Amino acid sequence: MKPRHFIFLAAVLSASALAGCGKKEPPVSEAEVKAVFEKSLPSTVDDKVWERVPAHPAKLLLQDMVEPRLLQASTPFVRVQSVTDGRKVAFLLTWKDATLDDVPGPALFGDACAVQLPATTAADVPAPQMGEDGKTVEITYWSAIFQASVNGRKDDIHALYPRAAVDHYPFEAPSLKAGSPPQQEMAKRYAPARGAENPMAGPRTVPVQDLLADGPGTIRFAEKTVSSGSGKYSGGGWTVLLVRPLPNGAQPGGRTQVAFAVWEGSRQEVGARKMRTAWIPLSLGSAQ
Amino acid sequence: MARVYNWQLGREMSYWYPERRPKRQFAAVFDTNKCIACQTCTLACKTTWTSGKGQEYMLWNNVETKPYGFYPLGWDLNLLEKLGAQDWDGGQYAGRTIFEAAQPGERVLGWRPEDIDYASPNVGEDDCAGGVEKGAHFTGVHNSWFFYLARMCNHCTYPACLSSCPRSAIYKRPEDGIVLIDQGSCRGYQECVKACPYKKTFFNAMTGTSEKCIACFPKIESGMQPQCFVNCIGKIRFAGWISRPESARADNPIDFLVHVKKVALPLFPQFGLEPNVYYIPPMNVPREFLAQMFGPGVDQALEAYRNAPRDKDLAGLLTLFGSTEAIVAKWKRVEEQVIGYDESGKEIIRVPLREPTHIRQAFDAARGVARTNVS
Incomplete structure (x- = not known):
């Protein structure tokens, strides 16, 4: 290569890198x-690795099949990338979101996303909207509220309202040694959902939940959450990593279906009020 | 949607689920004329049930001054405005309920309070409906008015919270009609908060679930009235069981007040939930306001209430309010005494129709001193 040509090529490559803010598309x-x-x-x-994993631009649709329906579209697309090691599958979801919503409260909802797979890989796939009776779907759900909690925000009113004044919590009486088993047990009794072992209540170590469903309105907690994940808000959008086991029957080199959902907290999207995809073919790479 | 019968509306209406009434329905009567807004009921509930983290702002029970008191802010006005003007045709509701007026994609017509709406629990307290002219109190004519409205969950026959929950995490107990949120399966969507017209479900930001009044069901199961009832200083509250109008029994205290004497009325019956807390309306409030709040039976209720001094049965039953912690399932008046019985027919309380009057002389001759309240 002549020196003049080399300089030209280097300039083009530099410009490309800058255009992508240092990240390769x-x-x-x-x-x-x-x-x-x-x-x-x-x-x-x-x-x-995400710089070379193919990205699928998944078009999001309104959930307008069952009440409560979402009748005004919000997030139009989610970019999906995926990696598997033969046992687990990782999804990277990236979408634009002008507002960071990770605070819970009355009429406050967190940004969130989810990935859904048929619980059993078969030719006859479940209905894409949360599965159907006898055809269970597995869902891994990530929430910005959970992420903030995992990132260190205390489950405490002062974390949400710094100027709040609270006279007294019975389970924090001076006679109870902070953190002792009796004190912890008493604190649990004053948090009804925690007392009922509801995973919504925390304490949480991961920002995701594993869920199962057999149709709209049937979502339930999996026996245990084994998935993991993390989400990061920057540049006017979210990037969320979800890592979960491959569902039953899904083999490296095989195929199944996958669907996604995104909730925009600032628009009070929660539960069935969401943007979602139909089933999308998912091909699983193998070592060969 | 199913078609169900709502006797408070005098007609069938649309509801998300078919009609399925409980074996018996928890109900209550509140006499607004006796409430002094001391908030003892509020504190009794607060200290019993909502001392935890995330429950700081929750008032499962509250007392607000009408017309300008609200908790949360504008809970009733916001929905009345959304629903728009509606009519009664005599005793039959000719308008739309919040189920029938639901917007496309929704199960119920509702609205979501924001955190700021919960920031002023005492707003409007003791504020009159108008200015008080100088000297007005001397004339004996009250041109201005307010009254205290004590509120708790109405444990409705057709709960909007239950109807709105896409997860079916809210249920109505078949044994007593108490409406509960399953804390094990709620996912905190706040659909119930949006749907309940009385705004008596609350989101707990620390547990990520919604919570509500449980009618102190452990006490109910033991034959006792809830905490907000038995701690009421003014003895305005009475808990029991209500029947449908066609099977009302005069010896059932709630039936007697609601169905026989028709002295106690539901709160905003036009919303369509068949709420089960009944109010004896205040006597000093314009009828138009009361009709909007309690429906078309206001005139009859106030007439019956005003006649209580001459109606020994009604006056007698009102004396049972606040007389016992136990639930009075049956009652009767025997001349100048009123007797309350439990479920098994066992006598649990006996009160005189009129308390005997003792007059103490202002001067204590034995001690040679003028009496004060403590001597």
């Missing part, structure tokens, strides 16, 4: 979500 997979095989799964949203 991944290739696009229009027709399906391609789960690329990797020996080890990426553990962060910033992992370099």
Whole structure:
């Protein structure tokens, strides 16, 4: 290569890198979500591997099938990338969101997303809207509210309302040693959902929940949440990593279906009020 | 939607689920004329049930001054405005309920209070409906008015909270009609908060679930009245069981007050929930205001109440209010005494129709001193 040509090529490459703010745009997979095989799964949203994993631009639709319906569209697209190690599958979801919503409260809702897969891989797939009777779907749900909690925000009114004044909590009486088993037990009794072992109530170590459903309105907690994840808000949008086991029957080199949902907290989207996709083909890469 | 019968409206209406009434229905009567807004009921509830984190702002029970008191802010006005003007045709409701007026995509017509709406629990307290002219109190004519409205969950026959929950996490107990949120399965969507016209479900930001009045069901199961009833200083409250009008029994205290004497009325019956807390309306308030709040039976209720001094049965039953912690399932008046019985027919309380009057002389001759309240 002549020196003059080398200088020109270097300038073009530099300009391309700057245009992408230092990040290389991944290739696009229009027709399906391609789960690329990797020996080890990426553990962060910033992992370099995402620069070469194909991205599927998933079009989001209104959930307007069952009440309460969402009748005004919000988030139009979510970009999906996927990696599998043969046992687990990781999804990276990226979408634009002008507002960071991670505070719970009356009429306050968190940004959130979810991935859904058929619980059993078969030709006859469940209905894309939360599955159907006898055809269970598995869902991994991430919430910005959970993420803030995992990131260190205390489950305390002062974390939400710094100037709040509280006279007394019975379970924090001076006679009770803070953190002692009797004190913890008493505190649990004053948090009804926690007393009922509802995973909504925390304490939580991961910002995700594993859920099962057999149709709209049937969502329930899986026996245990084994998935993990993390979300990061920057540049006017969310990037969320969800890592979950491959569902029953899904094999490396095989195919199944996957669906996604996104909730925009500032528009009071919660539960059935969401933007969602139909089933999207998911191809699982293998070591070969 | 199913078609169900709402006797408070005198007609069938649309509801999300078919009609399924409980074996018996918890109900209550509040006499607004006796409430002094001391908030003892509020504190009794607060200290019993909502001392936890995330419950700081919750008032499952509250007392507000009408017309300008609200908790949360504008809870009734906001919905009345959304629903728009509606009519009664005599005893039959000719308008739309909040189920029938639901907007597309919704199960119920509702609105969501924001945190700021819960920030002023004492707003409007003791504020009159108009200015008080100098000297007005001397004339004996009250041109201005207010009254105290004590509120709790109405444990409705057709709960909007239950209807709105997409997860069916809210249920009405078949044994007593008490409406509860299953704390094990709620996911905190706040659909119930939006739907309840009385705004008696509350979101707990620390547990991520919604919570509400449980009618002190452990006490109910033991034959006792809830905390807000038995701690009431003014003895305005009476808990029991209500029948449908066609099977009302005069020896059932709630039936007697609601169905026989028709002295106690539901709160905003036009919303369509068949609420089960009944109010004896205040006597000093314009009828138009009361008709909007308690429906078309106001004139009859006030007439019956004003006649209580001459109606020994009604006066007698009113003396049972606040007389016992136990639930009075049956009652009767025997001449100048009123007797309350439990479910098994066992006598649990006996009160005189009129308390005997003792007059103490102002001067204590034995001690040679003028009496004060403590001597």
